[in-house]
Amino acid sequence: MAIELESMISCPSCSFSWSLQMPIDACLAFVPCPRCAEILRPRTGDCCVPCSYGDLACPPVQKDGNCC
Numbered sequence: 006m007a008i009e010l011e012s013m014i015s016c017p018s019c020s021f022s023w024s025l026q027m028p029i030d031a032c033l034a035f036v037p038c039p040r041c042a043e044i045l046r047p048r049t050g051d052c053c054v055p056c057s058y059g060d061l062a063c064p065p066v067q068k069d070g071n072c073c
């Protein structure tokens with residue numbers, strides 16, 4: 006299965022969305038919104054920002070179903 010390294014993130018604060026490049030083997034615990042500068046953090050139970058706010062989960066989750 007191909008692993009996608011780009012996830013479309015949607016900001017919960019201003020609803021801006023942008024394409025985020027994800028590291029192959031690491032979690033993104035916080036990502037600043039490029040428009041409103043809100044710091045996005047994972048929701049409870051999610052490992053990282055793409056899993057909470059992206060259209061794709063992070064690469065470790067895509068690969069194994071679980072994370073770091």
Ligand SMILES: [Zn+2]
Pocket residue numbers: 016017018019020021038039040041042043
């Ligand atoms: Zn925003």
